[in-house]
Structures are given as C-alpha cells and as structure tokens.
Amino acid sequence: MSNRLGHIVVIGGGGTGIATMYDLCRRGFKVTLIERGELTSGTTGRHHGQLHCGARYAMGDRNIARECMHESEILRKIAPQAIEYNKGLFVAVDDEDMSYREQFIEACLESDIPAQEIPVPQALNYEKALSVKIKAAVVVPDGTIDPWRLVISFAAGALETQNAQICPYTEVIAINTSDEHIDSISVVDHTNGEQRTIDADLFINAAGPWAGQIAQMAGIPLQVAPSPGTMLVVKGRMSNMVVSRLHKAGDGDIIVPQRGLTIIGSTQWLSEDPDIVRIHEGDIPFLYESAEAMFPGFSEQKFHTAWAAARPLYGVSQDAEDVRALSRDFAAIDHEIADKIDNMVSIVGGKATTLRGMGEVATDMVCKKIGVEIPCTTADIVLPSHREFYKRGYHGN
Amino acid sequence: MGTDEHMYSISILREEEYMEFVLNLSDELTILDALDEIRYTMDSSLQYRHSCHHGSCGTCACIIEGTQRLACMTRLSEFPDRKISVRPLDSFRIISDLVVDISSMVQKMPVNSYLRDSELNTEVLPPDGIASWVRFENCIECGSCISACPVSERFLGPSPLAAIHTEILKRKDPDEIRELRALAYGETGVSGCDKHFICSRVCPVKVSPGKHITELRREQ
Incomplete structure (x- = not known):
C-alpha cells in the first residue's frame, strides 16, 4: 500500500491518531492506523465530554485558550452532529471567585473568546439547577462532545478518501530499526493471533498516554505522564449549558450535561500505568461536594456511574508537584533532530477539542520532512455522519 | 472505590467455547472493569469493544448472564454467586471474542x-x-x-x-x-x-x- 507520497503508519486509534490519519489521507497519503483495542478505548472516549472554548485556560495560557477557541469553532462547523452546542456558564460562587471575575473576562477577550457577563437572574433563568447564591455569571461558547461519535466521524472521513486502512485490535510488539531508521513495525492481530510486519516510509506515534512506551520500542526517550482523573455521573439532565466554577482551574469544577445525564469532573493525579486506572478513594465524595456548590441538589440525583481515564501530559516527570499546572498543550516532535531516528514523528499531549489541529500540525511536519507542500483542508470540509463510519470499510466491510 | 473484594469466575465465550477466568475483584467494579483486568493481567489477546465507560457510546453491549447489557454499566455486585457468563451479542457477525460488527x-x-x-x-x-x-x-x-x-x-x-x-x-x-x-x-x-x-x-x-x-x- 503505497503511492507517490508514500505510506504512513499511525500508531494509536484515539482522537489524535484518527484526526492525523484523516488529515494525511485528505492530503493524499496512504495510511495504515494501528490500534491495539477498539478505537478511542484508551483516553479519548473516556474524556469529560467538554468542548472547550478555551475560557478555562485563558488565565493560565492565552495561546492554548486561543487555540481552543479556534478549534472549537471549527469542530462546530465540521461535526455539528457530534456536539450539543448550548454554550457554557462560568459562575462565581464566593468572594474569592468574585475577585477573579474581571481578570478572567479580560483574559478571555484577549484570547478572542467572546466572554459576556450576564445578570445573575438571567443565568438562573437559563439554568434552574444553579445555586441561587451565585454572585456572577459569564457566558462563553462551550459545549458538549460525544467523543466516540466525533472521532468515528473523522475515521469515516478518512475511509471516504479510500486512502485509509484501519486495523483495530492490532498491537505493536516491536519497532524494527537499522541505521537510525525505522524499517517496519511488528504487530500482533488479536482477532486471529497472527503476527506480521508492516513497512512504511514514515511512522507516527499518536499513542496518547502510551506514547512513551511506543517511543521506547524505538529506543527514544519521550516524557509523557499518564495523568488520570475521575468523572462522576448522575442520572437526569440538570442543565443545557456546561457550567464551570469561575476560579483558577482546579478539581471538580466543571459540570457537563450530556443526553439525560450530568457529569462532574475532574480530579488529577499521576500514574505510572495507563492500562488500568482505578478511581481514587475519596474522589466521589469530593466531586459530589464540589458539584453541590454550583448545583445544590446534585447529590439527590440518582447515581449513574463514575469512571477514570489517563490524560497524556507531555514533558512531565513523575515527581511534578502541581499536576494542574502542567500544560494542556500538545507537541509534534520530529525524532530526526533530537533522537536521530529519521522517519518517526510523535504527536503528544493536547485535548479532545484540539484533535483536528493536532492532526494538521503532525501532517504539516510530515509534509515538511519529505519536502512537499500540500495545504490542509480539514477545517473546511464537513465530516460524514458517525453512522457512515460503519458503511466505509471498518471491520473489513 | 469500595474495598470489598471477592473471587469472581468470569466465563467468556471465545469462538465456540467458554473460557473461565478466576480473579479477585472489588464488588464495586463493572463487567467492563473485569474485562480490562483480565486483558491487562491475564490474557492480552482478549478483545471487546469499549470507549466511554459511562453508558453513552454504546460500544460495550454484550450478553451478560443471558441478558443484553452494557458491560460498563453492569456491576459485579449484581451477581451474588460471583459466577458470570459473558458472550457476544446475537444477530451480528462476530469479529473476535466479544467484538461484533454492528x-x-x-x-x-x-x-x-x-x-x-x-x-x-x-x-x-x-x-x-x-x-x-x-x-x-x-x-x-x-x-x-x-x-x-x-x-x-x-x-x-x-x-x-x-x-x-x-x-x-x-x-x-x-x-x-x-x-x-x-x-x-x-x-x-x-x-x-x-x-x-x-x-x-x-x-x-x-x-x-x-x-x-x-x-x-x-x-x-
């Protein structure tokens, strides 16, 4: 499977890998995507579900905030059916929150996020579950994502180009290198137990919290810290808008409605093993209590479930003191320069909201490496419905 | 979450035969957690669909003790005798283990x-x-x-x-x-x-x- 531009293997079937595959295919590359389980089964599918307009990050990093705003607008345009777009509210609950309000709005505006303060009675009218004690409310363009359906829409878009081959349930067991070059990868297909090698001109590591393990197979040190967090879900849709606490981004301060459910998240710790992530003791009572500050009555809703997933934070050592302070940014790394492997690129970090942008940056890097100039088109093409995914060759149909 | 642990027998239909896995699990966990535990600690070839882990994506449906359920929303504590059979959905082509083509x-x-x-x-x-x-x-x-x-x-x-x-x-x-x-x-x-x-x-x-x-x- 190769053409003039060459054959590229993408390792990792989460949001990053699939959006990268999609962009590569759109620009004419032949792509084989390898995922050891089901698509989005690692981190992407388990994320909170917030479409971030960037307001949460505006105080900490204007660039990340601006990028989220830009990408969330694009996603709303290219994948409208995978997003409940009802905007979001940042609410000030106490005096400390209030002292933060002005700088928060200023930071949003400086990041091109149209944050708009509204009178408290209007906020209470929008969302009846809100605490009547809130002191201020700011509207921002947040929303809710269906992570599985958003990402398989990208996969459907890739299959539509006829340039993609998706191999789920296929695990990388070795990366075969010689003379500072990757010749092939060895994989095992868990659906039949068969091992095979896959040649390619270039390999992209998009394995999220597992990206460090994949790089290690090629002898490359790559610092990716699996950083899990817990989400708690109750039955009943308590709001239409995403509701966040107006304060310095912390734990348990975002409430995301989705279908007939309401989800509060998150917490954060560092883990060595992204495979099995169990909920931390104490997270559930903490999340209930945090939700109550914004939605009194949250605890009276029927418990639905709780889950945890490992975020992939880039460039972090295991002894980092304040995990929240770590960047939500992403990085594309050309291992030719730093690690003397001339045909591997890693795309790590980031968030679900920025998946398309990550795909664009990774594909730009590939184009630059092989010396071609092909423009990115993924911001302008509306993706197929998630239902198209099943009609387009997944599972070998 | 939850500290009560017990030995569970999880029998999974793989191709034509049930394969039994016996392992220690917290009662609070779900069938999907149990499948993860088996895959990561006992048999990496075990395959099943999953994504959101909270009943929203729909990928993990299978037949648990004879009834169609979402693995992520079915708790071990529902099965007091701690013997649980899991098989793929009927009426769909089976890809591998619990994975069906919908x-x-x-x-x-x-x-x-x-x-x-x-x-x-x-x-x-x-x-x-x-x-x-x-x-x-x-x-x-x-x-x-x-x-x-x-x-x-x-x-x-x-x-x-x-x-x-x-x-x-x-x-x-x-x-x-x-x-x-x-x-x-x-x-x-x-x-x-x-x-x-x-x-x-x-x-x-x-x-x-x-x-x-x-x-x-x-x-x-």
Whole structure:
C-alpha cells in the first residue's frame, strides 16, 4: 500500500491518531492506523465530554485558550452532529471567585473568546439547577462532545478518501530499526493471533498516554505522564449549558450535561500505568461536594456511574508537584533532530477539542520532512455522519 | 472505590467455547472493569469493544448472564454467586471474542441528525447564537435490541425503526418524510414486528423501540 507520497503508519486509534490519519489521507497519503483495542478505548472516549472554548485556560495560557477557541469553532462547523452546542456558564460562587471575575473576562477577550457577563437572574433563568447564591455569571461558547461519535466521524472521513486502512485490535510488539531508521513495525492481530510486519516510509506515534512506551520500542526517550482523573455521573439532565466554577482551574469544577445525564469532573493525579486506572478513594465524595456548590441538589440525583481515564501530559516527570499546572498543550516532535531516528514523528499531549489541529500540525511536519507542500483542508470540509463510519470499510466491510 | 473484594469466575465465550477466568475483584467494579483486568493481567489477546465507560457510546453491549447489557454499566455486585457468563451479542457477525460488527444495524438507520431539542427549559430562549437548546438522541446504537429481537424474517429491527420514527417527527420536508415512511411501512418495516417488546426491556437507555414501532403503526 503505497503511492507517490508514500505510506504512513499511525500508531494509536484515539482522537489524535484518527484526526492525523484523516488529515494525511485528505492530503493524499496512504495510511495504515494501528490500534491495539477498539478505537478511542484508551483516553479519548473516556474524556469529560467538554468542548472547550478555551475560557478555562485563558488565565493560565492565552495561546492554548486561543487555540481552543479556534478549534472549537471549527469542530462546530465540521461535526455539528457530534456536539450539543448550548454554550457554557462560568459562575462565581464566593468572594474569592468574585475577585477573579474581571481578570478572567479580560483574559478571555484577549484570547478572542467572546466572554459576556450576564445578570445573575438571567443565568438562573437559563439554568434552574444553579445555586441561587451565585454572585456572577459569564457566558462563553462551550459545549458538549460525544467523543466516540466525533472521532468515528473523522475515521469515516478518512475511509471516504479510500486512502485509509484501519486495523483495530492490532498491537505493536516491536519497532524494527537499522541505521537510525525505522524499517517496519511488528504487530500482533488479536482477532486471529497472527503476527506480521508492516513497512512504511514514515511512522507516527499518536499513542496518547502510551506514547512513551511506543517511543521506547524505538529506543527514544519521550516524557509523557499518564495523568488520570475521575468523572462522576448522575442520572437526569440538570442543565443545557456546561457550567464551570469561575476560579483558577482546579478539581471538580466543571459540570457537563450530556443526553439525560450530568457529569462532574475532574480530579488529577499521576500514574505510572495507563492500562488500568482505578478511581481514587475519596474522589466521589469530593466531586459530589464540589458539584453541590454550583448545583445544590446534585447529590439527590440518582447515581449513574463514575469512571477514570489517563490524560497524556507531555514533558512531565513523575515527581511534578502541581499536576494542574502542567500544560494542556500538545507537541509534534520530529525524532530526526533530537533522537536521530529519521522517519518517526510523535504527536503528544493536547485535548479532545484540539484533535483536528493536532492532526494538521503532525501532517504539516510530515509534509515538511519529505519536502512537499500540500495545504490542509480539514477545517473546511464537513465530516460524514458517525453512522457512515460503519458503511466505509471498518471491520473489513 | 469500595474495598470489598471477592473471587469472581468470569466465563467468556471465545469462538465456540467458554473460557473461565478466576480473579479477585472489588464488588464495586463493572463487567467492563473485569474485562480490562483480565486483558491487562491475564490474557492480552482478549478483545471487546469499549470507549466511554459511562453508558453513552454504546460500544460495550454484550450478553451478560443471558441478558443484553452494557458491560460498563453492569456491576459485579449484581451477581451474588460471583459466577458470570459473558458472550457476544446475537444477530451480528462476530469479529473476535466479544467484538461484533454492528454495521448491519447502523446501515439501516437514516444518516441524518443525531441531535434533537432538549426537553429542559424549553420555555426559555437560549443565549444569542443558539437557535434552540439541543441534546443528542437517546439511542446509543448499542445493538442490544437487535440481539434480543426474536423476529427471524427480514426485518429492519427495533433500533432502526425507532431511528426512522424519531427522524420522521423531526423532519419538515414532505419528500423526506415520504421516503422515511416508505421504509417504515415497506416489506421489512413495522409489519414484521411480532410485538414481543423484548427490545424495550433490554434497551439500556430506555429508548423503548417497541413503543416507537407501536406509534409508527398508529400513524400509518
């Protein structure tokens, strides 16, 4: 499977890998995507579900905030059916929150996020579950994502180009290198137990919290810290808008409605093993209590479930003191320069909201490496419905 | 979460035979957690579908102790004798272990909107830039109803008919509605339903496909 531009293997079937595959295919590359389980089964599918307009990050990093705003607008345009777009509210609950309000709005505006303060009675009218004690409310363009359906829409878009081959349930067991070059990868297909090698001109590591393990197979040190967090879900849709606490981004301060459910998240710790992530003791009572500050009555809703997933934070050592302070940014790394492997690129970090942008940056890097100039088109093409995914060759149909 | 641990016997149908895994698990965990534990600590070749882990994506449906359930929403504590059998959904092509190909179901669903109006705060106008409060459809396309439906003749099946019905209610264009109605009342449409209503019983998100079929019949 190769053409003039060459054959590229993408390792990792989460949001990053699939959006990268999609962009590569759109620009004419032949792509084989390898995922050891089901698509989005690692981190992407388990994320909170917030479409971030960037307001949460505006105080900490204007660039990340601006990028989220830009990408969330694009996603709303290219994948409208995978997003409940009802905007979001940042609410000030106490005096400390209030002292933060002005700088928060200023930071949003400086990041091109149209944050708009509204009178408290209007906020209470929008969302009846809100605490009547809130002191201020700011509207921002947040929303809710269906992570599985958003990402398989990208996969459907890739299959539509006829340039993609998706191999789920296929695990990388070795990366075969010689003379500072990757010749092939060895994989095992868990659906039949068969091992095979896959040649390619270039390999992209998009394995999220597992990206460090994949790089290690090629002898490359790559610092990716699996950083899990817990989400708690109750039955009943308590709001239409995403509701966040107006304060310095912390734990348990975002409430995301989705279908007939309401989800509060998150917490954060560092883990060595992204495979099995169990909920931390104490997270559930903490999340209930945090939700109550914004939605009194949250605890009276029927418990639905709780889950945890490992975020992939880039460039972090295991002894980092304040995990929240770590960047939500992403990085594309050309291992030719730093690690003397001339045909591997890693795309790590980031968030679900920025998946398309990550795909664009990774594909730009590939184009630059092989010396071609092909423009990115993924911001302008509306993706197929998630239902198209099943009609387009997944599972070998 | 939860500290009560017990030995569980999880028997998983793999190809033609059940394979038993015996392992120590916290009662608070779900069947999906147990599958993860088996895969990561006992047998890395075990394959199953999963994504969201909170009952929203629909990928992890399988037959647990004889009933179609979402693995992520089924707790071990529901099975006091701690012996649990898990097998793939019926009526779909099996890819591997618990992985089935649900294309045959999704292909019968209209490729239209997955959004609908939210039932919350309908009397309040949303902020500028939003036409109406929206939310995703309830159906998570898990395939449980198709697997449980006893009808063996050519039949669109419960979830595709429910999807066609919700689409008819949302559409305004008479031509589109006519096309959808032609599907609903065609040879493989509502007349194929034998009114067992098992679809509605097993639906993990209470879409009540049986009710949609009943309503379609009434609207014929």
